[in-house]
């Protein structure tokens with residue numbers, strides 16, 4: 001994996017050249033980070049001033065402030081009501097729709113075959129947070145959502161560092177395809193997560209879901225794919241020898257920049273930094289230009305059933 005830097009003039013050229021955009025999709029899917037030194041998203045100085053002035057304390061329960069675009073709702077903010085909450089909701093609504101509008105163009109080859117997931121505001125200093133191990137973001141991991149199964153669709157995240165003066169600092173190691181192979185060959189220590197025998201949901205779960213019970217328990221709705229991705233996320237975070245010994249790349253995202261990455265593919269951790277905005281898209285696995293690279297593609301080849 002590598003970082004692909006896209007300066008403003010290159011971006012403008014690419015937006016007029018569908019084959020360039022397809023190349024960028026391919027790079028993302030191969031596990032590269034696309035980096036925009038100058039963010040393509042405009043954030044007004046008013047909005048910025050408001051966001052930087054609303055650092056909340058004690059976010060152990062809510063990891064971040066989330067904005068749910070479909071419901072036009074904020075969660076995790078101290079003041080749930082009142083003018084500050086209203087203002088924040090307006091800023092997040094605008095951010096979310098601006099990012100999605102940009103990605104509709106930039107990721108043109110996907111033809112918007114995605115679900116717009118949550119946006120978030122991350123106002124806390126990452127270096128000194130006190131989160132439960134499985135929620136920690138300073139440990140390398142690939143993303144999986146405990147309550148929102150994707151069934152093989154992809155987790156794509158777009159970030160803005162809105163800190164006025166400090167970089168947001170990440171590390172990455174091997175991509176999912178490499179890690180899962182290393183684990184399977186016993187090269188990662190810490191045991192292993194059993195590979196799914198098949199990515200098809202088991203018939204009992206299908207039957208229950210067909211009978212309408214799927215709504216009751218999120219775990220029943222989790223497919224074998226989601227089950228594996230969740231367990232793999234936990235396995236990586238809990239594997240201290242892997243965390244210590246794996247080869248690492250360091251990245252510093254400067255103030256005013258944006259970057260995007262398939263976080264289910266690229267193992268990542270944030271070591272330090274404060275004040276970021278983020279928008280998640282769940283991109284249909286059928287939209288991939290390199291489906292064989294995706295975690296779903298990799299796991300279906302490795303599935304143990306014959």
Ligand code: SIN
Pocket residue numbers: 122137168263268269270276
């Ligand atoms: C993460 O997705 O693990 C954290 C990324 C960040 O907040 O920079």
Ligand code: FE
Pocket residue numbers: 137141142143263268
């Ligand atoms: Fe993550």
